[in-house]
Amino acid sequence: xxxxxxxxxxxxxxxxxxxxxxxxxxxxxxxxxxxxxxxxxxxxxxxxxxxxxxxxxxxxxxxxxxxxxxxxxxxxxxxxxxxxxxxxxxxxxxxxxxxxxxxxxxxxxxxxxxxxxxxxxxxxxxxxxxxxxxxxxxxxxxxxxxxxxxxxxxxxxxxxxxxxxxxxxxxxxxxxxxxxxxxxxxxxxxxxxxxxxxxxxxxxxxxxxxxxxxxxxxxxxxxxxxxxxxxxxxxxxxxxxxxxxxxxxxxxxxxxxxxxxxxxxxxxxxxxxxxxxxxxxxxxxxxxxxxxxxxxxxxxxxxxxxxxxxxxxxxxxxxxxxxxxxxxxxxxxxxxxxxxxxxxxxxxxxxxxxxxxxxxxxxxxxxxxxxxxxxxxxxxxxxxxxxxxxxxxxxxxxxxxxxxxxxxx
Amino acid sequence: xxxxxxxxxxxxxxxxxxxxxxxxxxxxxxxxxxxxxxxxxxxxxxxxxxxxxxxxxxxxxxxxxxxxxxxxxxxxxxxxxxxxxxxxxxxxxxxxxxxxxxxxxxxxxxxxxxxxxxxxxxxxxxxxxxxxxxxxxxxxxxxxxxxxxxxxxxxxxxxxxxxxxxxxxxxxxxxxxxxxxxxxxxxxxxxxxxxxxxxxxxxxxxxxxxxxxxxxxxxxxxxxxxxxxxxxxxxxxxxxxxxxxxxxxxxxxxxxxxxxxx
Ligand SMILES: Nc1ncnc2c1ncn2[C@@H]1O[C@H](COP(=O)(O)OP(=O)(O)O)[C@@H](O)[C@H]1O
Ligand SMILES: [Mg+2]
Numbered sequence: 001x002x003x004x005x006x007x008x009x010x011x012x013x014x015x016x017x018x019x020x021x022x023x024x025x026x027x028x029x030x031x032x033x034x035x036x037x038x039x040x041x042x043x044x045x046x047x048x049x050x051x052x053x054x055x056x057x058x059x060x061x062x063x064x065x066x067x068x069x070x071x072x073x074x075x076x077x078x079x080x081x082x083x084x085x086x087x088x089x090x091x092x093x094x095x096x097x098x099x100x101x102x103x104x105x106x107x108x109x110x111x112x113x114x115x116x117x118x119x120x121x122x123x124x125x126x127x128x129x130x131x132x133x134x135x136x137x138x139x140x141x142x143x144x145x146x147x148x149x150x151x152x153x154x155x156x157x158x159x160x161x162x163x164x165x166x167x168x169x170x171x172x173x174x175x176x177x178x179x180x181x182x183x184x185x186x187x188x189x190x191x192x193x194x195x196x197x198x199x200x201x202x203x204x205x206x207x208x209x210x211x212x213x214x215x216x217x218x219x220x221x222x223x224x225x226x227x228x229x230x231x232x233x234x235x236x237x238x239x240x241x242x243x244x245x246x247x248x249x250x251x252x253x254x255x256x257x258x259x260x261x262x263x264x265x266x267x268x269x270x271x272x273x274x275x276x277x278x279x280x281x282x283x284x285x286x287x288x289x290x291x292x293x294x295x296x297x298x299x300x301x302x303x304x305x306x307x308x309x310x311x312x313x314x315x316x317x318x319x320x321x322x323x324x325x326x327x328x329x330x331x332x333x334x335x336x337x338x339x340x341x342x343x344x345x346x347x348x349x350x351x352x353x354x355x356x357x358x359x360x361x362x363x364x365x366x367x368x369x370x371x372x373x374x375x376x377x378x379x380x381x382x383x384x385x386x387x388x389x390x391x392x393x394x395x396x397x398x399x400x401x402x403x404x405x406x407x408x409x
Numbered sequence: 410x411x412x413x414x415x416x417x418x419x420x421x422x423x424x425x426x427x428x429x430x431x432x433x434x435x436x437x438x439x440x441x442x443x444x445x446x447x448x449x450x451x452x453x454x455x456x457x458x459x460x461x462x463x464x465x466x467x468x469x470x471x472x473x474x475x476x477x478x479x480x481x482x483x484x485x486x487x488x489x490x491x492x493x494x495x496x497x498x499x500x501x502x503x504x505x506x507x508x509x510x511x512x513x514x515x516x517x518x519x520x521x522x523x524x525x526x527x528x529x530x531x532x533x534x535x536x537x538x539x540x541x542x543x544x545x546x547x548x549x550x551x552x553x554x555x556x557x558x559x560x561x562x563x564x565x566x567x568x569x570x571x572x573x574x575x576x577x578x579x580x581x582x583x584x585x586x587x588x589x590x591x592x593x594x595x596x597x598x599x600x601x602x603x604x605x606x607x608x609x610x611x612x613x614x615x616x617x618x619x620x621x622x623x624x625x626x627x628x629x630x631x632x633x634x635x636x637x638x639x640x641x642x643x644x645x646x647x648x649x650x651x652x653x654x655x656x657x658x659x660x661x662x663x664x665x666x667x668x669x670x671x
Contacts, residue, residue: 261530268529269522269540272508276516279505286460286499288491288520288583297526393509395561396544 010054017050018043060383103252107245115248117360119316122251123309125352126258128336129345130305135334136342136391137266138298139278141198143330144185144205148178148303150212150325152310157225157320158218167231167315171308178307179300181208186299190292193281205330212322224321231315247316254312255349258305263345265301267394274298275343339380341387350388411473412437413619414459414495414587419468421454421643428454430643431468436587441613441620443630446640447663452623453500455640456591459621460497461487472587492520496585498576500592500623506565510556510575513564514547517582547582554578554608570601574608581612588612589621594629602626606633631655639663 025042029035085091107115127149134142152174159165159173189200212219219225230243231250238246265271273294276284285291314320332355340351358376362369380388412435421429428451436442444452457463459470464484471479472493482490496517505513522543528536551557554574559567564575573593580588590609594602606629613620624630630637630651637654639647641663647654654660 264530264532265526268536269519269524269543270526270529272512272516273519275508275512276505276519279507280503282462282487283499283503283505284516285487286462286491286497286503287516287579288488289516290486290488301526393512393561393563396509396511396548398548398560 006055006058010051010058013054014047014051018047021046064383107248112241112244115244117357119244119248119251121353121356122248122255123312124333124336124356125349126251126255126305127309127333128340128348128352129258129262130302130309131333132302132337132343132345132348133262133265133274134298134302135337136344136348137271137278138274138295138302140189140295140298141194142201142299142302143198143327143334144201144203144208145302145306145333146325146327146329147185147205147208148181148306149310149313149329150208150322151181151303152178152307153314153320153324154212154219154225154310155307156311156314157228160228160314161225166229167311171311174311175304175308178303178305178310181307182299182301182303183296185303186296190295202327202330205325205327209322209325212325219322222321222323224319224323226319228314228318228320230318231312247312251312254308259345259349266343266345270294270297335377339377339387341389341391343391344387344389347387347389347391354388411477411479413473414621415469415471415479416455416459417469417471419455419458419470420466421451421458421463422466428643429458429465429468432640432643432645434638434645436619436621438619439613439617440635441609441622441633443622443624443634443637444640445624445627445630445637446646450640451643452640453591454643456497456589456621456623459490459589460495461485461490488520491583491585494584494586495589496580496583496587497589498573498580498591498593500595502572502576504564504572504575504579506563508564509561510551510559510564510567511544511547511561513575513579514550514582515543517550517579518543518547520583550578550581554581555604570597573597574605577608577612581616581618585618587619587621591623592625593622594624594626602629605629609633 022043025046026039028037028039030037085095106118127145131142131145134140134145155174155177156165156167156170159170160167165173185201185204189197192200213222215221230237231247233246237243273284273289274297276287276289277291277294277298281291284294313324317324336351336355337348338351339355340349341347359369359373362372365372414434414436416432416434419429419432419434420427430451432451432455434442434444434455444455446452454463458465459482461482461484468483470482472482472495474480474493480493482493485493505516508516522539524536524539548557548560551560554577556571556575556578559571559575564572567575573596577588577590577593593609594605597605609620609622610633612618622630622634634651636649637647637651638645639654639657639660646663647657647660649657
């Protein structure tokens with residue numbers, strides 16, 4: 001398994017890393033005492049660390065290759081486990097009630113800071129579920145998803161600023177405008193696939209941001225819009241602490257709503273058409289599916305959630321400017337979908353929580369947190385490209401085969 | 410009586426290459442028409458033109474419509490042509506690999522069902538009813554094709570012969586009146602080919618679906634077809650009943666070369 005050549009390779013890697021990091025890790029100039037400190041122990045740490053990591057890397061690669069050779073031998077998929085779990089009421093009922101109790105009592109047990117992070121995670125879960133329709137189900141790589149988020153946020157900010165419209169009025173408007181912009185993006189990219197599509201959508205995202213940045217009369221430019229009203233509760237406004245908790249519960253409700261709608265869409269005629277489009281565009285058309293309509297509906301229904309979350313974002317921060325809608329946002333949402341598991345609803349939710357909560361809770365490691373975060377992403381994609389929780393397929397059971405009557409459960 | 414499908418003077422150019430050259434063809438009701446010819450003769454291109462994947466460079470394609478008249482279908486989108494009742498399989502299998510066998514067939518039902526986004530979200534009675542009907546019908550087709558043991562398998566995990574049959578099942582789910590099969594026996598063993606023979610004949614006779622078949626397995630072609638069209642270099646070089654075609658010197662020349670022609 002771990003033979004001599006692997007150890008030698010890792011040793012070389014370790015030496016290479018010690019050499020590379022020598023100037024920053026070992027030499028330290030102390031400007032006060034005007035002296036150079038030699039931190040040799042750092043060199044040792046780097047060497048040992050990269051040696052161990054390299055060994056682990058080789059070991060995992062080897063293991064993966066073996067799995068590849070005799071498929072099925074290392075079937076360690078989470079999907080069957082999750083499926084069995086969901087089919088066993090004795091198991092999932094207590095788990096579900098525990099989850100309910102925790103999420104209901106969370107804001108009363110933890111600080112506002114924690115509640116805020118949790119709200120952010122929920123928002124990204126909804127964004128991930130929306131992008132999942134486009135990327136995971138319909139297989140259209142969209143790198144400009146943040147544009148729809150911006151559309152939602154600015155529609156609330158502007159409607160609130162100019163006309164004093166409230167959060168609850170604009171929430172559906174934002175969703176609708178998101179869908180409209182989804183279709184607007186959809187038309188020019190109907191003929192594009194893969195990398196070409198990715199580049200055009202990337203451009204679209206940038207265009208929207210640049211318009212918001214430069215069209216001062218419309219969007220107030222880089223200085224953004226401040227004093228946006230927080231969501232009201234039957235006409236009442238909460239104080240700051242109350243508002244945090246209120247938005248937390250609002251996000252729980254919206255997330256549940258999203259899961260409900262998205263899972264129904266996925267398990268429907270239109271959801272199947274999206275997946276057929278992802279699997280094989282030509283065969284999909286030859287089976288009678290209207291490619292144009294199917295693609296546009298995927299873009300529209302994906303963008304709807306971004307529009308909606310944009311409204312929530314504006315209402316929550318009470319201040320927005322174009323800087324909140326840069327490409328990095330699209331990249332994070334895409335990472336959530338890919339890391340969680342394309343096409344899998346529980347996967348995307350788990351992905352959102354890990355990608356948002358992990359960097360926050362890694363703050364104890366201060367400047368190393370982004371390094372760890374990046375490493376986790378790379379390792380995931382190399383060793384588990386299908387994501388944490390891979391998509392499950394619906395199983396149809398037939399009671400009486402002879403009668404030919406399908407009873408789907 | 411009008412033919413179900415009529416191709417007249419059909420041409421298709423790829424740059425300088427003329428893949429179809431003024432081809433004429435007719436499919437009549439209830440027949441199995443085989444198209445044979447050497448590799449590169451333009452058979453698959455013919456399929457792609459009829460099903461709307463390519464727009465022909467010249468000529469016309471007509472199908473008979475419900476009123477008994479003929480309707481030109483050149484350049485219509487593939488999904489429209491499928492909806493009009495022409496279904497096909499592909500030479501290099503094009504299933505939806507990461508979907509189950511049943512779902513593959515359910516996709517075929519798409520163009521005969523109607524539920525929309527709103528229906529999918531609210532799941533009203535008609536949507537639920539339609540969904541049940543799709544499952545029932547798809548299941549029935551799988552049983553007929555002999556794939557019911559695989560219902561919940563991924564399409565990509567099926568044995569090769571079963572994948573070919575699944576393509577047929579999926580095409581049947583669109584309720585065609587013409588079924589076009591592009592080398593359905595390619596890569597099948599003799600036993601599977603015999604079963605395929607029965608299956609195709611059965612589809613033609615019982616379901617009253619006319620069949621347009623591209624095939625290289627001459628035993629299958631001779632036993633199954635009512636008529637045969639022979640193509641070479643995009644042209645039709647012979648047409649007739651299996652026995653006539655078999656003994657046609659032009660055909661023998663095209664297949665075996667000059668010196669074998671009597
Ligand atoms: N999309 C295409 N672009 C360019 N040439 C093509 C294309 N499709 C087919 N051809 C050419 O057309 C000719 C006929 O091909 P095809 O119809 O696949 O033959 P067959 O199915 O009879 O073996 C071949 O010379 C092939 O190279
Ligand atoms: Mg061919």
